[in-house]
Structure formats: C-alpha cells, structure tokens
Amino acid sequence: MSTRDRLPRLVATDLDGTLLRSDGTVSARTRAALRAVEDAGVEVVFVTARPPRWLDVLADCVGGHGRVVCLGGAAVWDLASGSAHEIGGFADDALRGIVADLRDAVPDVALGLERHDGPSFDPWFPRDEPGLDPAVRAVPVEETLADAGTDRRRPSPVGKLLAVRPGTRPATRPGDVHGGTSDDAAQEEFFATVRSVVGRRAHLAYSGAAGLAELLAPGVTKDAALARWCTRLGIDAAEVWAFGDMPNDLPMLRWAGRGHAVADAHPDLLAGADVVVGAGDDDGVAAALEAALRGR
Structure with a gap:
C-alpha cells in the first residue's frame, strides 16, 4: 500500500451532511470506526459550523479529549471541560x-x-x-x-x-x-x-x-482553525485526512493531505476532492476509515 493510503495522523470531519446521518444521529458503525482509529493513534477532530451548545450529544464520539473546531472556525472547543482553547470572531x-x-x-x-x-x-x-x-x-x-x-x-x-x-x-x-x-x-x-x-x-x-x-469575520475559516490546531500538535497538512460535503468545507479539503467528499456532496466538493466516499446515510466516513485500518 502506498504512503498516501496509510492511516493519517489526524482525521478532520464535518458533521451535518458528512459524518452524521440525515436524521442527525451517529451510527453504531461510525462510532466504532472513530474509536478504532483513535485506538490506532489517530487524532479525530470534528470541524463544524455548529455552535458549542449543539455539541454535547457528540462528546462520546471523539474519545476522552473531545476537541471540536466549531462556529465555522471561530473557536476550538473542549467538550470535556466545556471551555474554549481558542476564541475568535467579530468584535x-x-x-x-x-x-x-x-x-x-x-x-x-x-x-x-x-x-x-x-x-x-x-x-x-x-x-x-x-x-x-x-x-x-x-x-x-x-x-x-x-x-x-x-x-x-x-x-x-x-x-x-x-x-x-x-x-x-x-x-x-x-x-x-x-x-x-x-x-x-x-x-x-x-x-x-x-x-x-x-x-x-x-x-x-x-x-x-x-x-x-x-x-x-475576515480570516475565520474551518481550514485556518484546523491548520493552527495541527501546528499546535506538530502535525503537517500532508498527515491529515479531511471529510466534508458543502462549499465551506472545500478549503479544508484542499489544505489537507487527502480531501474526501461524501457521495451526495455539493458539486464543488465532488469536483475538488481527492476521493469520493459513500454518503453520510451509508457511513461513508466509517467505510474509508475501516479500509485504512485493514490496510495497515
């Protein structure tokens, strides 16, 4: 297997329309895949437009740390402590x-x-x-x-x-x-x-x-916040896999070493992604992670 297909050091995934099913839930298969890649040493970070008050129900999906780039990149939130590592935006x-x-x-x-x-x-x-x-x-x-x-x-x-x-x-x-x-x-x-x-x-x-x-606010984007967080962790863009479905995810997919669009993504993402995976209702993110784990 090529280096490109090996497990990344960090997985960054959008939530609504990407990781979550159309009813807003996380499937058992997806939960298991996220646990498995974290057990393999991969950092999992949710990257979402959601505000912090919409994140608590997802705390058990990202291991013990619960780090989420939220508000479209305006904050990095810690679910365990209910506090922000970073805060930005408009004055x-x-x-x-x-x-x-x-x-x-x-x-x-x-x-x-x-x-x-x-x-x-x-x-x-x-x-x-x-x-x-x-x-x-x-x-x-x-x-x-x-x-x-x-x-x-x-x-x-x-x-x-x-x-x-x-x-x-x-x-x-x-x-x-x-x-x-x-x-x-x-x-x-x-x-x-x-x-x-x-x-x-x-x-x-x-x-x-x-x-x-x-x-x-100017300069506030998902990719910019994710890049800062990866720098903090000592992780290069080439070591990141990103998943998304809408135009606000496209810069993140382009920044990451490997950008994945779900099958029912916006046409801009389907055209700009490195890889197209299954839709959220088909556990496309989980399937991609499972395949990488099998190939280790």
Missing part, C-alpha cells in the same frame, strides 16, 4: 455597521449572533430550538452589542452572524441544515445582496441551510 464594534447596513438592504431580515457562550436572535428569527432561553430573543440583536467606550466588561467575540432571508421557514433541530424554501434564484439573489453589503468586513460561509447566510 461588537465591527458588527454595528454590518448589522445596520443589512437592515437597510434587506427589510425584515432576521439576524442572529452566535458567541461561544451563547446566542442572541431577533425576536422574529425563524428558529424553533427546544430548550432555548426566551431571553435570547427578547430584543433586536444590535441591542445586545456592547457600546464602544463603556466601562462594562466586553462580551466574547461574535463567532458568527446569521442572516435569514425573509420568508424562510424555521429549522427545528440542530441538524436541520436543509430547512427553508427551495427557490434557488431567490437564495442566490439574497446571498449576492449580503456579499455586496458586507464587502470585506465579513465573508459568507454557506453550509447548506436554505435562506441562511452565515457570516464569519
């Missing part, structure tokens, strides 16, 4: 102008702010998330931003700014990334407007939710 001052400009450009836009320690949403934000404190939807998000020059403690950075196109139906669970309408033309028009408004102040990281523009 509140930088967001004020972006929020105001989005309000002007898209009347009735619904906005949300995701910080590592919790969210805030417009009262009309279309999300039905069980167990969410009603206080996080009490006021428009700009009213939760700290005023420049105040003496009170500055809040943690906003990892992600969410902008929802008016008329989009709510997601009902963390894994519901395919909610919303299916009007691709309206969605692309919305995304184009958002890109024009924010310019270089933010970048759009599309993870698959219809009608949802996920905005990250």
Whole structure:
C-alpha cells in the first residue's frame, strides 16, 4: 500500500451532511470506526459550523479529549471541560455597521449572533430550538452589542452572524441544515445582496441551510482553525485526512493531505476532492476509515 493510503495522523470531519446521518444521529458503525482509529493513534477532530451548545450529544464520539473546531472556525472547543482553547470572531464594534447596513438592504431580515457562550436572535428569527432561553430573543440583536467606550466588561467575540432571508421557514433541530424554501434564484439573489453589503468586513460561509447566510469575520475559516490546531500538535497538512460535503468545507479539503467528499456532496466538493466516499446515510466516513485500518 502506498504512503498516501496509510492511516493519517489526524482525521478532520464535518458533521451535518458528512459524518452524521440525515436524521442527525451517529451510527453504531461510525462510532466504532472513530474509536478504532483513535485506538490506532489517530487524532479525530470534528470541524463544524455548529455552535458549542449543539455539541454535547457528540462528546462520546471523539474519545476522552473531545476537541471540536466549531462556529465555522471561530473557536476550538473542549467538550470535556466545556471551555474554549481558542476564541475568535467579530468584535461588537465591527458588527454595528454590518448589522445596520443589512437592515437597510434587506427589510425584515432576521439576524442572529452566535458567541461561544451563547446566542442572541431577533425576536422574529425563524428558529424553533427546544430548550432555548426566551431571553435570547427578547430584543433586536444590535441591542445586545456592547457600546464602544463603556466601562462594562466586553462580551466574547461574535463567532458568527446569521442572516435569514425573509420568508424562510424555521429549522427545528440542530441538524436541520436543509430547512427553508427551495427557490434557488431567490437564495442566490439574497446571498449576492449580503456579499455586496458586507464587502470585506465579513465573508459568507454557506453550509447548506436554505435562506441562511452565515457570516464569519475576515480570516475565520474551518481550514485556518484546523491548520493552527495541527501546528499546535506538530502535525503537517500532508498527515491529515479531511471529510466534508458543502462549499465551506472545500478549503479544508484542499489544505489537507487527502480531501474526501461524501457521495451526495455539493458539486464543488465532488469536483475538488481527492476521493469520493459513500454518503453520510451509508457511513461513508466509517467505510474509508475501516479500509485504512485493514490496510495497515
């Protein structure tokens, strides 16, 4: 077997649409494959757009350490301690102008702010998330931003700014990334407007939710956060396998020594990946890891 086909030192995998099945669960086969590669000395890191509050149910899938690059690269989270190794994103001052400009450009836009320690949403934000404190939807998000020059403690950075196109139906669970309408033309028009408004102040990281523009601070990406974490561990890009399904995963797949797209991935990933594996519902990540273990 060639060096390229041997077990990597680190496996980095997206969650929704990649490792997880369409119902948001992790199969027994996938859990077993992850345990087996970790037992073989491979570091497993989840890399996801999810915020920390959507990660606890996955803690038993990544060994004892539970490290997750989350919020699209804005944080590296430790599930065992419930704390962050890294935190990045927008400062509140930088967001004020972006929020105001989005309000002007898209009347009735619904906005949300995701910080590592919790969210805030417009009262009309279309999300039905069980167990969410009603206080996080009490006021428009700009009213939760700290005023420049105040003496009170500055809040943690906003990892992600969410902008929802008016008329989009709510997601009902963390894994519901395919909610919303299916009007691709309206969605692309919305995304184009958002890109024009924010310019270089933010970048759009599309993870698959219809009608949802996920905005990250300049320089905040999955691949950049993963690269920093690998440097910390002394692992080169050539020693990393990455798995994904959506355009926000493509830079990570290109950075890694071997990039894998699941079979039902976005066309950009299918074209740009080194290898195509089975879909999430077919345990494609697990199958690839099992084959590498057999070939040791």
